[in-house]
Amino acid sequence: MEQKTGTSSAESGTESRPAGLIGAVDNVLRLLRLFEAHEMIRVNQVARDMGLSRSTVHRMLATLCHHRFVVQDDFSRAYKPGPALVDIGLSVVANMDIRALAHSALTRLRDETDETVHLATLRGAEVLYVDSVESNQVVRTGSRTGWTLPAHATAAGKALLAELGDDELAARYPLENLQAPTARAPQTLEELRKQLTDVRRLGYAVNNAESEADVSAVAAVVRDKRGRARAAIATTAPQSRVDGTWIASAAAATVRVARELGERID
Template sequence: MAVPAAYPVESIDNAARILLMLVDNPSLRVADVSAELGVARSTAHRMLTTLQARDLLRQDAQTKGYGPGPALARLGIAVMGAVSLRDEARLLLEKLVEDTSETAHLLVLEGTETVFIEGVESQQVIRAGLRTGQRGPAHASAAGKALLAELSREELRRRYPGARLRGGTERAVSTRRALEAELQKVRETGYATNMEESEWDLCAVAAPVRNRQGVACGALSVSGPARRADAKLALLSGAVTAAATELGARLG
C-alpha cells in the first residue's frame, strides 16, 4: 500500500493519478479524468495534452481517447529491466540473421534520433557491421521511419518544427512534407525501408515492435549491402515484420 506524501505537490499528484488510471482503463477520455480528479474538463484536457507532449500519453486519432505513449513504454521497460527486452530480442535477432543472412538490430527512438541497443552480425564476408550504442537521424533510417510512423501528426511536427530536415545522404528525404508522405507509405505497408539514405551502399528494412497495448517500444531492422538487400526486399520485409510481431507478443 502506498504511503501518502507528507507534502504532496498537487500537479504532480494529479499527473501520477492520471497515469495510474491506465492500469484499469487502457483508454482515457477527458470526462473520465475530470470526474476522477474532480477538476473542470478544460483542466483535465490541459493535463492530458501536457502528458501527451512528453510522450507519456498518445491520443487515438479516431476515438480521441488517450492511451500509453512511447515514453511510458520506455519507462516501463527500464523499470522492468531493459536486459529482459534485449534477451527476448536477441533470440529473434539471431533468427533474423539465419533467415535473411543479413545483420539485424533492435533500435529505439529518442527525439529525432534512433539508438541501436542490440544486434547480431551476419556471417557474410561483405556485410553491415554492428552499431550497438550508435545514433543516427531517424528520418534517414528504416527503423526511424518505422517508429516515426507511429506518432501522431501533431507529435511529429513538434519533433520537426522546421520545414527542412538535415542528415543522411542525398537520397534521404529533406523536407517534413516528404517525410510525412513517406510515413504514410510505411503505415500502409507495415514496414519501412532505407535505400542508401543513411549511408551509401547500405539498405535496410525495419518494422515496429508493438506490445499488446499497441504501443511501439522499438523496431527490428535488417541491413546489408545495397545490391544484395534490394534484390531480396520481399524476403527481408516479410522476415522482419514477422519477427517484430513475435517480439511484441512476447513483451505482453
C-alpha cells in the same frame, strides 16, 4: 559496412571527484541520487548532506520541479521523485527487458536472411540501436549497438515515426527542412510525411542508402500485447546486394519476426 570489409556520489567528498566535472551538473546529479536511500528529501537535509547553502538547494529543486524530475508533497513540503524521473527509469528497464527478449528473435532473423539485424528504439528525432546480431557473410553491415542516427534517414526510425500522430511528429521536427546524411534521405518534412504514409500502407519501412551511402535496410515496428510500439527490428545489407526481390523477402521475414516478438512483450 564491414569487411572481415559502493558509496553514492551524493555521499562522496569533493576530494574523490575527478577533474573536469561541471559543478552545477554534478550537484544536481548527486541530489537526485539521494532518492536511492530516501523516499522523500527536504531542503535542510540536502543542504547538510551535500554541504550547500539552503538557497542553492532551493534553486536546484525549483529547477527540477519545473522539469518534473521532482514534485513537492503538499502536506510535508518535502520533495519526492517526479513523473519525468520515474518515466526515465521505467523506460530504461523496459528497454532492458525488450533487449533480453529480442536477442533470440534477432538471431533467428539473422539466420533466415543471412544479414545483420538490429533492435532500435526512438529517442526524440533519433533512433538508438540497443542490440545487433551480425551476419556471417564476409561482406556485411556491422553492429550498430550504441549508435544513434537520424530517425528520418533510417528504416527503424521511419517504422517508429509512422506510429506517431501529426502533432507529435511536428513536435519532433519543428522545421520544414531536414538534415540529410546522404542525398537519398528525405530533406523536407513533407517528403518524410509521404514516406511515412507508405510505411503505414506497407507495414514496413525502407532505408535506401539514406543514412549511409553503402547500406540499405528494411524495418518493422514491434508492438506489445496492448498494441503499443516498443521498438523496431531492422535487417540491413550492403547496397550491392539490395534489389526489389531482396526488399520483399527481407521485409516479409522482418515483419513476421517483429510480430512474433511483440506477442511475447506485455
